[in-house]
Amino acid sequence: MNTSETFDLVVLGAGIAGLTTATAAAERGLRVALVEKTEAVGGSSAMSGGWFAFSGTPEQDAAGVDDSAELFLQDMLEVGEHRNDKTLLDAYLARQEQAAAWLRDHGAVFTQVEISSGQSAKRSHLSDIKDVLAKLHAAFEVAGGTSYLGHRATRLVVEGERVVGVQIEAADGILELHSRGGVVIATGGFSRGSEMLKVFAPDQLAAIPYGGKGNTGDGLRMAWRLGAGMADMSFVSGTYGSHPDTTDEFHELLTAYYLGAIIVNQSGERFTDEAQSYKTLGREVLKQQDGLGYQIFDATVRAKSERGVPLKDMDTLEDIGHLHRADTLAELADIIGVDADALAATVEAYNRVVGGETVDPQGRTSLCNGVGELKPIAQAPFFAYPAKSLMTTTYCGVTITPQGEVTNVDGEVIDGLYAVGEVTGGFHGAAYMTGTSLGKGAVFGNIVAETVATRLGESQ
Numbered sequence: 001m002n003t004s005e006t007f008d009l010v011v012l013g014a015g016i017a018g019l020t021t022a023t024a025a026a027e028r029g030l031r032v033a034l035v036e037k038t039e040a041v042g043g044s045s046a047m048s049g050g051w052f053a054f055s056g057t058p059e060q061d062a063a064g065v066d067d068s069a070e071l072f073l074q075d076m077l078e079v080g081e082h083r084n085d086k087t088l089l090d091a092y093l094a095r096q097e098q099a100a101a102w103l104r105d106h107g108a109v110f111t112q113v114e115i116s117s118g119q120s121a122k123r124s125h126l127s128d129i130k131d132v133l134a135k136l137h138a139a140f141e142v143a144g145g146t147s148y149l150g151h152r153a154t155r156l157v158v159e160g161e162r163v164v165g166v167q168i169e170a171a172d173g174i175l176e177l178h179s180r181g182g183v184v185i186a187t188g189g190f191s192r193g194s195e196m197l198k199v200f201a202p203d204q205l206a207a208i209p210y211g212g213k214g215n216t217g218d219g220l221r222m223a224w225r226l227g228a229g230m231a232d233m234s235f236v237s238g239t240y241g242s243h244p245d246t247t248d249e250f251h252e253l254l255t256a257y258y259l260g261a262i263i264v265n266q267s268g269e270r271f272t273d274e275a276q277s278y279k280t281l282g283r284e285v286l287k288q289q290d291g292l293g294y295q296i297f298d299a300t301v302r303a304k305s306e307r308g309v310p311l312k313d314m315d316t317l318e319d320i321g322h323l324h325r326a327d328t329l330a331e332l333a334d335i336i337g338v339d340a341d342a343l344a345a346t347v348e349a350y351n352r353v354v355g356g357e358t359v360d361p362q363g364r365t366s367l368c369n370g371v372g373e374l375k376p377i378a379q380a381p382f383f384a385y386p387a388k389s390l391m392t393t394t395y396c397g398v399t400i401t402p403q404g405e406v407t408n409v410d411g412e413v414i415d416g417l418y419a420v421g422e423v424t425g426g427f428h429g430a431a432y433m434t435g436t437s438l439g440k441g442a443v444f445g446n447i448v449a450e451t452v453a454t455r456l457g458e459s460q
């Protein structure tokens with residue numbers, strides 16, 4: 001061991017969850033250490049679309065959106081198949097407006113409000129997430145916080161039954177950080193952790209690996225060693241909608257199906273209700289040949305593209321040659337190597353469903369989660385976007401209380417241990433609603449900072 005230092009709070013991981021917790025705690029006057037394994041802050045948060053899910057915001061009011069915390073809750077439970085821990089949802093809904101205001105106070109600007117996966121109202125608030133993260137880190141340092149970039153947390157330090165610190169490793173040795181107020185695990189998911197995926201979701205190893213480079217499940221492992229409970233582990237799923245040649249450099253995720261596209265497999269057949277959560281679609285597409293599904297749409301859907309807007313940017317995808325265009329469906333089928341008659345029959349059958357002549361065998365009745373009228377695929381030119389499931393996130397992990405305290409397998413609080421963000425389980429249940437991951441990092445980060453500050457204040 002090289003040296004040791006003492007803080008009021010030690011936060012592990014510098015994505016939205018860790019940066020929010022650390023900054024909010026430092027601004028409450030706590031002496032905070034922020035430990036990040038890679039050389040830069042950001043994690044998966046920096047690679048994300050930047051959508052935050054909130055209801056009751058001024059941005060929704062300005063856009064004339066009719067939404068409420070009750071509807072938000074109902075959508076969360078529906079998308080999570082009622083397997084969510086409702087106490088966590090209640091905590092989120094009670095604190096979302098405060099968290100959104102806190103983000104705005106720290107420079108976040110929500111430039112668009114959109115409907116997306118799992119939502120029945122326009123609830124996704126678009127931010128320039130890299131800018132938000134940079135501003136939070138700057139605010140953390142202004143508030144006197146200490147950053148340990150390039151330091152990997154390896155082991156929690158326990159005295160009696162209380163977590164009192166953490167061992168961290170860097171190229172130049174090992175440090176021990178002691179903490180009076182406890183340790184917060186905010187190390188993200190394990191989308192890059194093939195060992196963890198082998199244990200919890202081996203079928204998902206077929207998805208394209210993605211997410212923050214450091215997201216290998218270290219925090220989950222450290223808490224597991226102390227007997228932490230776990231939730232939602234069986235629901236790990238990639239997100240459907242990324243070209244097989246997706247790279248880390250460009251955020252390539254298209255959800256044209258929420259705008260009216262259908263998804264067909266290599267036999268030219270639909271295989272699921274495209275209005276479902278893109279996580280559910282991620283599971284469904286893995287069952288198809290080569291884990292591949294083509295988003296098929298026409299000129300009316302293509303016209304809804306917005307350059308630079310995550311999930312909707314068809315312009316850039318066409319520029320880089322990942323989106324195929326043809327004047328007829330037969331030509332399109334030829335380009336993507338799908339039987340032309342099969343594709344024509346599928347589109348014809350779908351258009352009959354849209355026209356109300358038949359009921360959809362896949363059960364589709366809307367564009368996205370019960371909202372939006374189906375439109376026929378009829379207007380040339382036609383488009384095909386070949387896409388796989390992208391292992392962006394894992395959305396499962398340690399069990400927590402609404403205050404962010406980690407609980408053990410028996411449901412008892414592990415003294416001195418907190419967790420925030422993607423490393424936590426129980427919030428999403430069976431599937432995920434867009435914007436609720438960045439959202440829960442911001443909401444629970446604020447809650448944990450407040451909880452620890454209050455407890456330290458009371459103990460003095």
Ligand SMILES: Cc1cc2nc3c(=O)[nH]c(=O)nc-3n(C[C@H](O)[C@H](O)[C@H](O)COP(=O)(O)OP(=O)(O)OC[C@H]3O[C@@H](n4cnc5c(N)ncnc54)[C@H](O)[C@@H]3O)c2cc1C
Pocket residue numbers: 012013014015016017018035036037038041042043044045046047048049050051052053151152153154186187188189210211212213214215216217218219251253392393420421422423434435436437438439441
């Ligand atoms: C392509 C893509 C698009 C997405 N779009 C959205 C979206 O629009 N809206 C939304 O809500 N969610 C979205 N998500 C999901 C969301 O980005 C993540 O779930 C969320 O950012 C997780 O935040 P976090 O702070 O918990 O983890 P992260 O942001 O991943 O941060 C965790 C940090 O911990 C570090 N770390 C790991 N192990 C250690 C260790 N041992 N010691 C120290 N540090 C460690 C990691 O290096 C990382 O920097 C998207 C994800 C991806 C990949």
